[in-house]
Amino acid sequence: MIDFGFSVSPSSRINLDNADKEKFARLAIAEPDVLKCMACGSCTASCTAGAFEDTSLRRAILSLQNGLSDDASKLLSHCMLCGKCTMVCPRGINTRHLILSIQKIYSL
Amino acid sequence: MIHLLSATVHQITPEGIIDRYPNSYNHFVLPFVIGITFILIYLFIGLIRILYHLSGEDRIKLLKSLFNPKTAWKNIKDIFCDCLLHTKIWKRKPLLGYMHSAIAFGWFLLIVVGHIEVWLFAPRHLSGLTEGSLYYPIFYRFFIWINPAHETLRGSVFFFIMDFLLLYVLSGIGLAMFKRVRSIALGMRHTTKPSLADRIALYCLWLIFPLRLLAEGFTADLSGGGFLTRPLNWVFRAFFGNELNFLPTWWAYSICLGLFFIAMPFSRYMHILTEPLLILFRNAGLKVRHPRKGFAEAEIYACSSCGLCLDACPMNAQKKNLKYSSVYFIRFLRRHNKKKTKEIAEKCLMCGKCYALCPVGVNSPAIRRAIRETQNNSINCNYSYLDTYAGKAAEVLSDKTRGKILYFAGCMSHLTPKIIKSMETILQASGQEYEFMDRNEGICCGRPLMLAGRTDAARKTIEANTKIIKDSGCTILLLSCPICLKIFKEEYSLKGIEVIHYTQFIDRLIKEGKLKVSKSSSAIVYHDPCELGRGCGIYEEPRNVLRAVAELKKASKEKDESICCGYSLGTLTLDEKDKAKIAESSVSSLMAEDPEEIVTACPMCYRAIRSKAEVPVKDFAEIVCERIENNDKN
Ligand code: SF4
Ligand code: SF4
Ligand code: SF4
Ligand code: SF4
Numbered sequence: 001m002i003d004f005g006f007s008v009s010p011s012s013r014i015n016l017d018n019a020d021k022e023k024f025a026r027l028a029i030a031e032p033d034v035l036k037c038m039a040c041g042s043c044t045a046s047c048t049a050g051a052f053e054d055t056s057l058r059r060a061i062l063s064l065q066n067g068l069s070d071d072a073s074k075l076l077s078h079c080m081l082c083g084k085c086t087m088v089c090p091r092g093i094n095t096r097h098l099i100l101s102i103q104k105i106y107s108l
Numbered sequence: 109m110i111h112l113l114s115a116t117v118h119q120i121t122p123e124g125i126i127d128r129y130p131n132s133y134n135h136f137v138l139p140f141v142i143g144i145t146f147i148l149i150y151l152f153i154g155l156i157r158i159l160y161h162l163s164g165e166d167r168i169k170l171l172k173s174l175f176n177p178k179t180a181w182k183n184i185k186d187i188f189c190d191c192l193l194h195t196k197i198w199k200r201k202p203l204l205g206y207m208h209s210a211i212a213f214g215w216f217l218l219i220v221v222g223h224i225e226v227w228l229f230a231p232r233h234l235s236g237l238t239e240g241s242l243y244y245p246i247f248y249r250f251f252i253w254i255n256p257a258h259e260t261l262r263g264s265v266f267f268f269i270m271d272f273l274l275l276y277v278l279s280g281i282g283l284a285m286f287k288r289v290r291s292i293a294l295g296m297r298h299t300t301k302p303s304l305a306d307r308i309a310l311y312c313l314w315l316i317f318p319l320r321l322l323a324e325g326f327t328a329d330l331s332g333g334g335f336l337t338r339p340l341n342w343v344f345r346a347f348f349g350n351e352l353n354f355l356p357t358w359w360a361y362s363i364c365l366g367l368f369f370i371a372m373p374f375s376r377y378m379h380i381l382t383e384p385l386l387i388l389f390r391n392a393g394l395k396v397r398h399p400r401k402g403f404a405e406a407e408i409y410a411c412s413s414c415g416l417c418l419d420a421c422p423m424n425a426q427k428k429n430l431k432y433s434s435v436y437f438i439r440f441l442r443r444h445n446k447k448k449t450k451e452i453a454e455k456c457l458m459c460g461k462c463y464a465l466c467p468v469g470v471n472s473p474a475i476r477r478a479i480r481e482t483q484n485n486s487i488n489c490n491y492s493y494l495d496t497y498a499g500k501a502a503e504v505l506s507d508k509t510r511g512k513i514l515y516f517a518g519c520m521s522h523l524t525p526k527i528i529k530s531m532e533t534i535l536q537a538s539g540q541e542y543e544f545m546d547r548n549e550g551i552c553c554g555r556p557l558m559l560a561g562r563t564d565a566a567r568k569t570i571e572a573n574t575k576i577i578k579d580s581g582c583t584i585l586l587l588s589c590p591i592c593l594k595i596f597k598e599e600y601s602l603k604g605i606e607v608i609h610y611t612q613f614i615d616r617l618i619k620e621g622k623l624k625v626s627k628s629s630s631a632i633v634y635h636d637p638c639e640l641g642r643g644c645g646i647y648e649e650p651r652n653v654l655r656a657v658a659e660l661k662k663a664s665k666e667k668d669e670s671i672c673c674g675y676s677l678g679t680l681t682l683d684e685k686d687k688a689k690i691a692e693s694s695v696s697s698l699m700a701e702d703p704e705e706i707v708t709a710c711p712m713c714y715r716a717i718r719s720k721a722e723v724p725v726k727d728f729a730e731i732v733c734e735r736i737e738n739n740d741k742n
């Protein structure tokens with residue numbers, strides 16, 4: 001391909017038909033806290049693994065809601081379950097169990 | 109008197125004892141014989157099964173430990189103290205301890221002394237499997253007739269001992285009945301709900317000894333008796349006249365014994381026979397590897413369902429969470445209820461209090477972790493970044509750290525920068541040379557992964573940290589988080605490096621005169637973090653230091669009874685509301701003597717307690733830092 005010095009970014013449109021609603025429902029039963037996230041980003045800001053790799057619980061939850069479960073799994077695959085995010089989450093979300101549940105239900 | 113004695117000595121001959129039944133058999137012994145045969149076969153098969161499920165390595169360990177004089181002696185001592193005398197219960201609740209030891213030790217002595225009696229007076233009934241050796245010593249009094257004129261001093265001594273022991277056991281049984289009705293009286297708030305087999309075995313156990321008293325009372329004029337059975341015999345004779353009434357009571361006694369043995373494997377009373385096995389396993393250093401088989405099976409059957417773990421568990425701050433206590437967990441494990449055991453295993457805070465207070469020493473947190481491992485160990489993770497990080501960090505530290513202290517703050521301390529700042533001030537004021545392992549970035553110690561059952565993932569972080577620490581050449585690894593301390597002590601192999609918690613380290617600095625502190629008059633209380641206290645056995649060092657800086661008050665539950673702050677990383681599914689309730693109960697225990705400040709030595713506890721306490725909460729390093737007297741304090 002000829003390099004024009006710029007490129008067209010891929011479409012960011014989300015096709016919600018691809019979302020696995022059944023899996024998300026299972027997740028919401030395993031850890032109902034997933035519905036409480038307000039995407040404040042405190043978890044990502046304090047994340048231990050985040051210092052090394054792209055790790056973000058906030059974005060993982062958003063990705064799941066948008067049907068991008070592979071992105072979510074990737075964003076959590078570096079997590080060390082250290083629990084810092086649980087301590088800082090203003091909604092009192094049980095983040096460690098949420099992460100474990102996502103990893104189990106959406107295992108690649 | 110002398111004359112009398114010499115007369116009796118003259119008559120000590122087994123001939124004074126006459127078999128009332130020529131072949132020493134009566135149909136009433138059958139229920140007992142069936143029961144005891146069943147339980148012996150069951151025990152044999154169970155033992156083989158447990159040994160079969162141990163790993164080969166564990167079996168060799170066990171075998172070696174049995175022949176090691178030190179562990180062999182410990183085995184004997186532990187079996188005697190824990191299974192018979194129940195010293196652990198004595199220490200905490202004397203009346204309950206008396207009850208258990210009366211039943212266990214009393215019964216044991218009855219059996220032993222009974223056999224000695226038979227061995228002395230009718231030895232042929234003990235030889236081999238002939239002439240009723242299985243049942244004869246138990247029903248000895250039924251089968252003999254002693255000519256009252258020939259009664260010997262030796263015989264009377266045995267009558268007295270046996271009656272005394274029976275009274276001892278009966279006093280225990282009486283307390284047990286009373287406990288069923290009013291558990292509070294014996295110092296327990298909650299008792300367990302018994303299952304059907306438990307009930308059958310329990311009522312049999314209650315009946316065995318009163319029936320024995322009745323049966324021996326009825327025969328006391330023929331077989332002789334002591335201070336209990338003989339007066340009873342006079343009373344019976346006055347009321348019933350015909351002494352042949354006694355056969356039904358011997359039947360009842362035998363049936364109760366038989367039924368008890370048959371119900372035993374399905375009831376809590378299996379602990380009587382399993383506990384010695386568990387002691388052997390534990391002293392051999394075996395660990396839980398499978399949540400249900402091998403060692404875990406021994407733990408499960410050794411649980412006596414005593415229910416002491418109900419009051420112990422911090423989750424019982426709410427009554428609805430009583431069902432997550434160890435005693436019910438173990439009951440579900442016994443019944444192979446996978447769904448329930450998984451649910452309970454994930455709830456637990458892993459605070460270790462039930463294990464610490466369990467009179468049998470059932471390590472149920474270890475079984476819970478094993479269950480989590482079956483659930484979570486297979487989760488995929490991508491930890492390739494750990495190696496890169498470890499390589500870089502090791503390079504940075506390797507030259508400048510040789511021979512120094514390496515301070516590892518850990519994830520949680522980084523959420524409470526106050527702790528790190530205070531630690532650095534203390535290190536500098538006392539002139540210590542140190543390097544900071546995770547000042548800017550660091551990885552987790554692995555304990556949270558381990559607690560979640562992700563053993564393989566935890567091993568990877570352990571490996572990375574080990575590389576950094578070993579390459580640094582440090583001599584002391586200083587930690588400010590008890591969660592880290594626990595895994596560094598348990599799972600890391602750091603030969604030649606001392607792993608030390610800051611409470612121990614500061615205590616040492618003060619003792620060596622390197623750190624001078626002043627004492628204030630403010631009243632403080634210390635909260636024992638689970639991982640530091642029960643986890644690593646560190647109770648005194650923090651208290652030594654705190655006594656040097658303030659007036660130390662007591663909490664209503666402290667040291668190994670300390671109540672978890674509720675925010676432990678051990679739990680997987682406990683929700684925020686439940687955690688908050690536990691934190692409240694922890695704080696209310698701390699406030700027992702109205703302290704002005706609460707001090708703790710764990711960043712996790714610090715945040716949890718601060719959210720609920722109405723008085724200021726300080727970290728251990730922080731309060732020490734405030735009282736430093738060294739001149740070069742900066
Ligand atoms: S538990 Fe995982 S996601 Fe949360 S802060 Fe720790 S490493 Fe990050
Ligand atoms: S801190 Fe809690 S509420 Fe905020 S983004 Fe993370 S999970 Fe959501
Ligand atoms: S686990 Fe221990 S404390 Fe709990 S019921 Fe069993 S024996 Fe008693
Ligand atoms: S470890 Fe703690 S929370 Fe878990 S059952 Fe035992 S006492 Fe309860």
